[in-house]
Amino acid sequence: MIINPIENGIVIDHIKAGKGMQLYNILHLGELSCSVAIIKNANSVKLGKKDIIKIDEVIDLDLDIIGYIDPGITVNIIRNGVNEKRVNIEAPERITNVIKCKNPRCITSVEQELPHVFKLTDRENMVYRCIYCESKAK
Template sequence: MNDKKRAIKISPIRKGTVIDHIRCGQSLKVLKILGLTDVEIRDVVSIAMNVESSSGKKDIVKVENKEISSEELDKISLISPETTINIIRDYEVIKKQRVNLPKRVSGIVRCRNRNCITNQREPVDPEFKVISSEPVNIKCIYCEREMKEEEISENLL
């Protein structure tokens, strides 16, 4: 498929964010992270799944009038580390960046160990060390329980 055909699938937007190179099948989770699964969304959201690209298949999400917070970026990096974020203004990409998988994540994922101190009634935020990116694997700094991609996306806060 050539570039022209691919461009037709996702029409340009005046202002917003194009989230590209999402791992196949993760686009709905990205929408959930962005709080866009609500029925009351006013802005246009487009999703393309299993799009052919030079580096294999990918998903794309396009959201009008949406700016992504750094917390949302960290969450996306955990479920799809190769994702790129394109900020659009007046139909032009004014900023393009790849999500950055941090070395530590705090307060965005719940530990899956029910007995972990972060799941007790203690004022302790869950915190993890990122131990691998391919596949993503994180380790709780309190109970040392490891969590893989599927568990991470199920436990996003």
């Protein structure tokens, strides 16, 4: 399967197979007017199978969201057909308003205006906890 190389845009690479669509949705890529390609189950030396997202425009991406979904991802910024910048994503220390706390006893369940903030408490197992009630993100 061939997807044409992009001249100016972003390639989100090394996405764990199966997570491409989740990333597409959480980054609201469906709202873009440029071309966006999701390649599922591409062969990968590193991962066996991987997903890739190609965006035909350089846009601002929230790297914290990407890191939360999958810290193994690499983001490549392509300008004039050249890979100008390659960013190895890491799990962010904190994420704000990416996911919601599901604990019905949490203060965020009654005070709607509060930001939903989670902090990374266990990098090895990618455990995020609500900063208010310390419930594990699900």
